[in-house]
Amino acid sequence: MGYQTNEAASGKEAIEKTASGDFDIALLDLMMPGMSGAETLGELRKISPKTKVIMITAFATVDNAVDAIKKGASDYIAKPFKIEELLTAIRRVLEECRFEEGITKLNLDYTLSSLANPIRRNILKLLQSRKSMRLMEMVRELDIDDHTKVVFHLKMLKESSLINQDKGKSYSLTGEGERILSCLNILKNYLSA
Amino acid sequence: MGYQTNEAASGKEAIEKTASGDFDIALLDLMMPGMSGAETLGELRKISPKTKVIMITAFATVDNAVDAIKKGASDYIAKPFKIEELLTAIRRVLEECRFEEGITKLNLDYTLSSLANPIRRNILKLLQSRKSMRLMEMVRELDIDDHTKVVFHLKMLKESSLINQDKGKSYSLTGEGERILSCLNILKNYLSA
DNA sequence: AACTGCTGTGAATTGTTCTTCACAGAATAC
DNA sequence: GTATTCTGTGAAGAACAATTCACAGCAGTT
Numbered sequence: 001m002g003y004q005t006n007e008a009a010s011g012k013e014a015i016e017k018t019a020s021g022d023f024d025i026a027l028l029d030l031m032m033p034g035m036s037g038a039e040t041l042g043e044l045r046k047i048s049p050k051t052k053v054i055m056i057t058a059f060a061t062v063d064n065a066v067d068a069i070k071k072g073a074s075d076y077i078a079k080p081f082k083i084e085e086l087l088t089a090i091r092r093v094l095e096e097c098r099f100e101e102g103i104t105k106l107n108l109d110y111t112l113s114s115l116a117n118p119i120r121r122n123i124l125k126l127l128q129s130r131k132s133m134r135l136m137e138m139v140r141e142l143d144i145d146d147h148t149k150v151v152f153h154l155k156m157l158k159e160s161s162l163i164n165q166d167k168g169k170s171y172s173l174t175g176e177g178e179r180i181l182s183c184l185n186i187l188k189n190y191l192s193a
Numbered sequence: 194m195g196y197q198t199n200e201a202a203s204g205k206e207a208i209e210k211t212a213s214g215d216f217d218i219a220l221l222d223l224m225m226p227g228m229s230g231a232e233t234l235g236e237l238r239k240i241s242p243k244t245k246v247i248m249i250t251a252f253a254t255v256d257n258a259v260d261a262i263k264k265g266a267s268d269y270i271a272k273p274f275k276i277e278e279l280l281t282a283i284r285r286v287l288e289e290c291r292f293e294e295g296i297t298k299l300n301l302d303y304t305l306s307s308l309a310n311p312i313r314r315n316i317l318k319l320l321q322s323r324k325s326m327r328l329m330e331m332v333r334e335l336d337i338d339d340h341t342k343v344v345f346h347l348k349m350l351k352e353s354s355l356i357n358q359d360k361g362k363s364y365s366l367t368g369e370g371e372r373i374l375s376c377l378n379i380l381k382n383y384l385s386a
Numbered sequence: 387a388a389c390t391g392c393t394g395t396g397a398a399t400t401g402t403t404c405t406t407c408a409c410a411g412a413a414t415a416c
Numbered sequence: 417g418t419a420t421t422c423t424g425t426g427a428a429g430a431a432c433a434a435t436t437c438a439c440a441g442c443a444g445t446t
Binding site for chain 3: 146152
């Protein structure tokens with residue numbers, strides 16, 4: 001139908017391909033050589049939560065179905081199935097993907113443009129080493145003459161919720177801020193290597 | 194002297210702290226409990242190539258020194274040393290850091306602002322799945338009416354050397370482009386989790 | 387030789403982000 | 417209570433990024 005596809009001969013291979021690629025949907029048989037479909041499902045959801053999984057099985061039982069859905073499968077189809085059945089499921093799940101993608105795309109834009117600015121990166125780094133700082137403290141540390149410049153960037157960082165401010169006006173990293181910063185470190189190491 | 198410091202009781206701990214932090218310099222004793230200084234040096238250079246290492250030892254031998262420098266240590270100091278000796282070494286190495294930082298900072302700015310744009314990210318994604326594409330092929334796939342818009346972004350990506358173009362005018366990802374893209378995937382998963 | 391589609395360039399325009407500056411209320415120091 | 421420092425707002429403009437448009441060379445077709 002024009003979809004781009006890729007196949008894996010085992011659960012292990014599926015996991016590997018998923019890790020290095022960017023898949024919308026995985027079609028997974030419950031009975032597979034090596035790692036079971038259920039196990040694979042669990043792993044897959046862990047390493048790539050955005051990839052939707054459709055389980056397929058010849059031995060459909062309620063238990064298996066419930067288990068699969070609980071583990072995060074998006075659909076569950078019993079063999080033998082009409083090809084149209086599968087296509088319907090794929091279309092439905094793809095729509096789901098597109099919707100979620102729209103949402104996270106916004107976040108990604110936001111986050112990346114936050115990180116694109118060196119002053120903001122320096123602020124994040126400062127907060128990482130000091131844990132919590134006041135405005136003027138940072139201004140002096142960053143050696144910037146106009147404090148409103150720093151205020152501007154702090155506002156941006158607050159809006160993308162990488163930092164927050166307590167009642168005492170102190171700024172600190174949010175959990176997300178910390179995660180992003182560690183990812184930034186990885187990136188930096190990639191670049192300098 | 195106003196430097197921010199942190200300590201580790203073993204090589205293993207040092208590696209862990211380095212992985213999660215952002216250190217300019219590590220002072221490493223050759224004789225340590227558990228992992229040896231030489232081993233630690235190797236690991237450290239692997240996970241954080243930008244962190245400079247100064248080796249310190251009570252049993253200075255030429256072999257050890259040569260080995261350390263070969264493995265990427267920036268300096269090698271024998272005990273007992275005058276504190277001023279150490280400080281001089283630190284200052285020299287720090288200067289080295291500042292210089293390199295200036296260089297990679299440029300790259301980081303470049304790369305991040307490349308990734309900040311959704312069109313450019315889509316181009317990268319396309320190239321990841323298709324391996325190699327021509328201009329108009331992408332234009333149609335991206336559903337953009339003005340092809341010069343795509344040309345503009347392709348130019349940017351070429352400049353930050355995330356993609357390149359062969360004689361046949363086909364565009365494809367560079368090694369760096371692939372690495373950055375996989376890092377982007379990690380980031381995306383962080384955000385959607 | 388004329389036509390079509392591809393791959394661009396360069397200039398003008400629009401749009402966004404960043405900086406600067408004038409100002410002001412709240413907290414703290416004297 | 418007055419001065420000073422801190423924390424911020426909002427508007428104007430500068431700097432930078434992205435889009436649009438007119439055009440042009442080249443390759444292949446008819």
